[in-house]
Amino acid sequence: MVGVSVVVREHRLRLSHGLAVAAALATVGAVRVGRIGLVAGLGGVLLLATGLVWRSRGLVALAGVGLFAATVLVAAGPGTLVGTLVGAFGAVLAADFGTFALGIDRDVDSSVATTRVEALHAVGSLTVALLAGGLGYALFRSVPRGSTLGVVALLFAAAVLAAVLRP
Amino acid sequence: MNRRQLLLPVGVLAAGAGVALTLRPGLVPSPWLTSGFVLGVWVVGLLGAGLAVLGRLTGDDGETGRLPTAGERPAYRVPGDGLADRTAAVGASDRDAAERDRIRDRLRDVTVAVLARREGIGEADAADRVDAGDWTDDAAALFAGTDSRHDHVETGFARRVDAVADAVADLFETDTPTGAAAPTDAEDTDASEAADGSPGTGPESGSAAESGTTDDSVTLDLDPGEELLERSGRWRGIQGLALAVTAVGILVGAPLVILTGVVGVAFAAYARVWDAPAPTLAVERAVSETDPRPGERVEVTLSVRNRGDRLLPDVRICDDVPAGLRVVDGTPRHTTALRPGKTATISYTVEAVRGEHSFDSLAVVTRDISAASRRVARLPTESATVACRPPFGEHSVSLGDLATLLSGRTEVAETGTGVSFHSLREHRRGDPLGSLDWGHLAKTGEFATRRYDEPRTVRVAVLVDARAAAYVTADERHRRPAVDVCTCAAGALVAGLLDDGAVVGLGAVGPRPCWVPAGNGRDHRERLLRTLTSHEAFDWQPPEPVTADAVSPDGERTHRATGPTARVVRSAAASEDGGVTMADTPAGGRTVAVSDGGSAVVEGESAVVDDASAVAEGESGTVGDRTAEADGSASADQHDADSAATAKTLLDDLGTRLPADAQVVFCTPLADDASAAVARQLRARGHDVLVASPDVTRDDTPCRRLAGVERRLRLDGLRRDGVAVHEWTPPTDPTAGAGWSA
Numbered sequence: 001m002v003g004v005s006v007v008v009r010e011h012r013l014r015l016s017h018g019l020a021v022a023a024a025l026a027t028v029g030a031v032r033v034g035r036i037g038l039v040a041g042l043g044g045v046l047l048l049a050t051g052l053v054w055r056s057r058g059l060v061a062l063a064g065v066g067l068f069a070a071t072v073l074v075a076a077g078p079g080t081l082v083g084t085l086v087g088a089f090g091a092v093l094a095a096d097f098g099t100f101a102l103g104i105d106r107d108v109d110s111s112v113a114t115t116r117v118e119a120l121h122a123v124g125s126l127t128v129a130l131l132a133g134g135l136g137y138a139l140f141r142s143v144p145r146g147s148t149l150g151v152v153a154l155l156f157a158a159a160v161l162a163a164v165l166r167p
Numbered sequence: 168m169n170r171r172q173l174l175l176p177v178g179v180l181a182a183g184a185g186v187a188l189t190l191r192p193g194l195v196p197s198p199w200l201t202s203g204f205v206l207g208v209w210v211v212g213l214l215g216a217g218l219a220v221l222g223r224l225t226g227d228d229g230e231t232g233r234l235p236t237a238g239e240r241p242a243y244r245v246p247g248d249g250l251a252d253r254t255a256a257v258g259a260s261d262r263d264a265a266e267r268d269r270i271r272d273r274l275r276d277v278t279v280a281v282l283a284r285r286e287g288i289g290e291a292d293a294a295d296r297v298d299a300g301d302w303t304d305d306a307a308a309l310f311a312g313t314d315s316r317h318d319h320v321e322t323g324f325a326r327r328v329d330a331v332a333d334a335v336a337d338l339f340e341t342d343t344p345t346g347a348a349a350p351t352d353a354e355d356t357d358a359s360e361a362a363d364g365s366p367g368t369g370p371e372s373g374s375a376a377e378s379g380t381t382d383d384s385v386t387l388d389l390d391p392g393e394e395l396l397e398r399s400g401r402w403r404g405i406q407g408l409a410l411a412v413t414a415v416g417i418l419v420g421a422p423l424v425i426l427t428g429v430v431g432v433a434f435a436a437y438a439r440v441w442d443a444p445a446p447t448l449a450v451e452r453a454v455s456e457t458d459p460r461p462g463e464r465v466e467v468t469l470s471v472r473n474r475g476d477r478l479l480p481d482v483r484i485c486d487d488v489p490a491g492l493r494v495v496d497g498t499p500r501h502t503t504a505l506r507p508g509k510t511a512t513i514s515y516t517v518e519a520v521r522g523e524h525s526f527d528s529l530a531v532v533t534r535d536i537s538a539a540s541r542r543v544a545r546l547p548t549e550s551a552t553v554a555c556r557p558p559f560g561e562h563s564v565s566l567g568d569l570a571t572l573l574s575g576r577t578e579v580a581e582t583g584t585g586v587s588f589h590s591l592r593e594h595r596r597g598d599p600l601g602s603l604d605w606g607h608l609a610k611t612g613e614f615a616t617r618r619y620d621e622p623r624t625v626r627v628a629v630l631v632d633a634r635a636a637a638y639v640t641a642d643e644r645h646r647r648p649a650v651d652v653c654t655c656a657a658g659a660l661v662a663g664l665l666d667d668g669a670v671v672g673l674g675a676v677g678p679r680p681c682w683v684p685a686g687n688g689r690d691h692r693e694r695l696l697r698t699l700t701s702h703e704a705f706d707w708q709p710p711e712p713v714t715a716d717a718v719s720p721d722g723e724r725t726h727r728a729t730g731p732t733a734r735v736v737r738s739a740a741a742s743e744d745g746g747v748t749m750a751d752t753p754a755g756g757r758t759v760a761v762s763d764g765g766s767a768v769v770e771g772e773s774a775v776v777d778d779a780s781a782v783a784e785g786e787s788g789t790v791g792d793r794t795a796e797a798d799g800s801a802s803a804d805q806h807d808a809d810s811a812a813t814a815k816t817l818l819d820d821l822g823t824r825l826p827a828d829a830q831v832v833f834c835t836p837l838a839d840d841a842s843a844a845v846a847r848q849l850r851a852r853g854h855d856v857l858v859a860s861p862d863v864t865r866d867d868t869p870c871r872r873l874a875g876v877e878r879r880l881r882l883d884g885l886r887r888d889g890v891a892v893h894e895w896t897p898p899t900d901p902t903a904g905a906g907w908s909a
Contacts, residue, residue: 004823023359029454036390044278058882059317068412068427070431071427072412072415073417075416075423075424075426075427076415076416076419076421076423079423081423081426084423084424084426084427085426086428088426088427088429088430089430091430092430092431092434094354094404095525096434101482101537103538104502106233106234107233107234107483107502107532108234108483108500108501109498109499109500109501112498112500112501112502113495114502114503116503116504117480117481117502117503120270120481120536121480121481121502121536121537121538122534123481124437124537125434125437125537128428128433128434128437128537129433130431132429132430132432132433132434133429135429135433136429137425139426139429140422140423140426145537150184150185150187150414151422151425151426152185152413152417152425153181153184153185153430154181155409155413155425155429155432156185156410156413157180157181157182157184157185157409157435158432159406159410159428159431159432159435160222161408
């Protein structure tokens with residue numbers, strides 16, 4: 001007689017788990033110059049870890065928001081240009097990698113190797129972050145002081161046009 | 168004009184203004200204009216923040232994009248769970264008073280029946296005692312009486328239902344009936360084992376709860392060849408976030424904060440660049456064994472090749488494992504990235520159980536690299552079939568065993584051409600000379616003709632209860648439905664009866680009709696056993712639940728099943744031994760072969776078959792206890808009438824096909840009153856009936872205990888009505904056969 005095993009979902013440490021935590025830590029490193037930002041950032045990391053362990057997409061997304069808020073707090077005060085860009089993109093990437101990892105956890109068993117899929121997704125997101133970060137850096141450096149309205153208008157235009165890309 | 172057409176000029180204008188203001192910061196001389204612009208950005212930012220929050224709340228990677236689960240049998244219910252669910256769902260408000268009364272009526276009927284049985288009194292007297300409330304000391308259980316009906320707020324209902332169920336079960340189990348028919352010794356043994364849940368044969372107590380298994384199955388509601396493109400909502404709200412931080416940046420006057428808006432814009436654009444690629448996959452599947460024995464492991468190897476010219480950055484596949492098979496090693500779900508021409512191979516192992524299992528499709532979900540878009544599809548594949556026939560003959564029940572149960576039922580009053588002398592009668596013109604009794608002529612001088620007993624072989628029709636209500640199980644871990652137990656028992660009966668020379672027919676009582684006319688011989692035996700193995704009537708997937716009841720003009724209730732399983736085309740194929748074998752084919756569905764491959768279809772007709780006895784219980788699609796659970800509002804008499812009408816509907820077609828002189832063995836778990844009514848209807852039509860009933864009840868919750876009591880009451884009722892009953896506790900492992908022993 002063949003025994004039927006009960007399916008017990010085991011945790012498997014995936015590439016995306018590690019990348020999510022790394023992105024979150026990068027954000028914390030970027031915002032460490034501000035005390036409040038540092039506290040918020042550490043809280044975000046804690047939330048992220050909890051979300052990954054509990055497999056809660058909501059917690060992971062909330063962690064991303066927390067990390068992003070920490071970046072905004074620091075950017076409004078003692079933040080640097082590079083630190084702000086790293087913090088902001090790190091926050092979004094942490095949420096992106098984290099939720100992607102949870103989606104894979106949900107869809108396939110722990111025995112399945114998914115490194116290629118995760119690596120491709122990570123490369124895509126990192127590329128976007130680097131390109132956009134570089135563009136933001138260049139824009140910030142090249143725009144003369146006092147033309148904030150222009151930057152805002154450009155951002156607004158970009159947001160609207162992004163929405164137009166696809167329904 | 169749609170939203171995109173509106174937004175496009177707005178975006179272009181904003182971009183132009185942004186470029187102009189960046190190059191010429193002093194282009195806007197009026198401070199009012201600047202303030203108005205800032206205010207506008209603020210409003211948009213707040214809206215964006217709202218959208219961001221809303222998007223995160225609703226834009227989850229929803230259920231439709233989930234890879235379906237596979238490799239587990241359907242989550243059949245345990246008898247009594249339907250009542251527990253109804254009780255849990257009923258509220259305390261006056262709006263649910265009618266539902267509470269329906270449940271209360273059901274409890275009252277059972278209580279009255281058990282009390283009448285225990286005390287040896289009439290049901291009217293028992294009803295009076297129940298209404299008076301002096302049948303139990305448990306105050307919580309007293310509400311079974313009609314006097315306790317409420318049409319206002321009623322709290323603690325579920326607790327009191329449990330109390331009544333426990334009290335009734337206790338009363339039943341301490342019962343030593345004097346008036347009721349006593350079960351045989353064998354039955355007593357079986358029943359006590361079932362109640363004790365003894366190891367080896369009984370249900371494994373608490374296995375599901377202790378192992379923490381839950382039914383989190385996900386299904387993909389697509390037919391082979393269909394696909395669905397959708398946005399995952401993964402990045403929803405990111406634009407709102409960008410606008411919101413921009414507004415914050417203006418408020419605090421920090422350009423760096425405004426810069427963080429770049430992040431939102433960048434990923435919003437990223438999420439909208441691509442659609443999920445079409446699943447251009449070539450699929451090959453191989454099985455290690457096509458005709459395994461029950462319990463044997465079969466390895467399924469699946470090769471998926473990207474035959475398109477685009478990279479598939481995220482392709483998730485799930486093989487459609489047929490309903491009865493359980494994956495015991497490996498996994499049928501996989502995720503990978505596939506370059507053009509590349510192949511991914513997965514393998515998993517299933518445990519073979521009775522049935523003809525066809526692997527003919529595959530669920531696929533592809534995503535673009537940002538995972539913002541997904542394409543969900545069910546791909547048809549070349550069919551690979553695993554046909555597992557249990558060794559029915561090894562567990563066969565001999566005619567002698569059966570005849571013991573059906574004793575005195577095979578005598579024949581006919582005379583004919585046998586060898587056993589019966590009597591003499593006067594000689595008539597045309598009587599064969601050989602039948603002349605010369606001794607009688609010599610003694611009396613009168614011609615007389617010898618008469619002999621007519622040799623007549625026993626005709627038996629084996630019927631299997633295959634209604635949705637029979638898809639119940641005693642073990643939520645192994646998930647073996649009673650229909651499988653009954654089918655294996657029918658196989659053992661068929662094999663044994665045919666070995667003993669009986670003429671045997673086979674049928675299914677349910678919405679997926681099946682009838683193989685009575686016959687004998689090697690070909691017929693093969694046909695019957697193949698039918699039990701592969702006919703869809705005995706499938707592991709329950710039939711479609713009933714979705715609507717209708718009342719005919721003359722007041723008779725009919726219950727019409729919908730969906731593809733309800734509609735069948737019946738064809739007749741000539742069998743080799745001159746009989747006619749009925750085969751049932753779902754209209755528009757796959758062919759279900761019953762007769763031999765060479766037999767020709769000679770006629771066809773369409774019919775809509777009703778399964779009046781079933782109603783869905785919960786989202787698993789498993790059905791049970793319809794008559795007992797859904798019609799609690801009716802009085803006991805009305806309830807019986809409904810069950811009888813249900814049985815009549817079920818037998819409308821099948822009953823006309825049964826040979827008039829056939830004995831009937833009806834295999835049923837007796838999970839509802841309709842099954843008992845079917846047995847009574849068969850007896851009323853003149854058949855000798857034996858009910859073979861596996862016990863698939865459990866006693867680990869009050870409602871399950873109550874369901875067990877109801878089943879025992881049905882058994883006793885059948886015995887009182889002259890129906891022979893044989894019950895046993897089947898093995899929970901589907902590879903172990905029926906566990907039948909006569």
